[in-house]
Amino acid sequence: MNKIEDIDNHNLPSHLAIIMDGNGRWAKQKGRLRVFGHENGVKTVRSTVENCVKIGIEYLTLYTFSTENWNRPKYEVETLMRLLVSSLKKELATFNKNNIRLNTIGNIAALPEKAHNELLDVMEKTRENTGMTLTLALSYGSREEITSAVKAIAIKVKNNIISPEIIDETIINTHLYTHNLPDVDLLIRTSGEHRISNFLLWQIAYAELYFIDVFWPDFEEHHLVEAIKNYQNRERRFGKTSEQLT
Template sequence: MLNRFSKWIQGQESESFPLDLDKIPSHIAIIMDGNGRWARKRGLPRVAGHRAGMRTVREITRAASDLGVKYLTLYAFSTENWKRPKDEVEFLMRLPQEYLLTELEELIEQNVQVRMLGKQEQLPNDTLDAVYQAQERTKENTGLILNFALNYGSRDELLHAIQQIASEAQSGNLNPEDITAQALNRFLYTAGMPDPDLLIRTSGELRLSNFMLWQLAYAEMFFCEVLWPDFSKEEFYKAISEYQHRNRRYGAL
């Protein structure tokens, strides 16, 4: 059914994607892809695409918060991204500082809580300091939880969790028969969070790229051709609208 917010969306956007607020995904994960191609199409350096992508982060975070999404996880920098050119990596490491410097007060006003998923090793101190400050200043907020997957790799996350479980078992604190899916969840970066209901990937690529391999087991997936800097609020509504029209059976008939 249409509710007041979906009618407002229909009135505000050039194309309508009516949403049912009772069926908003609790956790949305996004692989933000296409910044480099966006810049190349315009004859700009790749870093220009990353900066444009940061503006999209701002817009989609606001939209998710307004819709009542509880968790938004953004794949910001993977463990494989260190292989990119040094100047690009250095720029990407400055982006969290730049984003949080300009957006933190609004995030606080919107009751958004900032978290980071990933390995802290290798990350520059300035980047970590900006993230720590944002986490500290928003830790009491009770609205949208905004996860930045930074220096994140799912295989690395799973290996770390398995090592922790092995250590617990070796020390006698965990019996082998107690090693369940729930036990593994406790050692993941996403401990205490629900698995994503919806994965969005932009730019036309059809792969997970080492992102939340365990957590995405039953997520609905939405792939679109739009490059991340061009991914608008309307495209976000479109992805959620499609999600709401799917029948999630979790392996059942």
């Protein structure tokens, strides 16, 4: 079975993003309510974060709650918000122990007040940490993010703050939620689904994509290691030829 020690530490993805999918279906398979899956999914988040610290991942971004998730049943949304608050409270000590800085992307103003305040509090209490940056994508949608960036740039053009001629990728990057993060190197999606679901569409332009047929609550250390080893065996050309890379 794959272990962390099997990973080549000289070829790690700097920024790992994960679409944590399958909590509800995992619970349904066991004859339980969807919230049971979310509760067990929190345990997988904890172990995955700890494993990423051990591996040496610099940036970990988790698709925690999408803009579309607000359309789910009220009870499920309320449960997810409750789990967010309780998890942040429980994990603060672990974040500081492991030198993890908490970050967030998305329209967090849409979160319930209690969840919003708890999130900001933990972010403040970990902002001096210099180890891994853990980013939670909350009330996040990539199309909304890009639309917001376009509007912000348009206003600056209208007010003669910037000229249309200088707009390039760098300008766009600085107006995205992820302006303080590097592009994604490896994107993992659990549950066997092969789609991106409106997640970091701009930032994964050259990411390696890895889909695994395992529900999120069953995602373990050896699955993470296998994904990273798979990444390390790929040739990342960024539009160039193999000969140019060598």
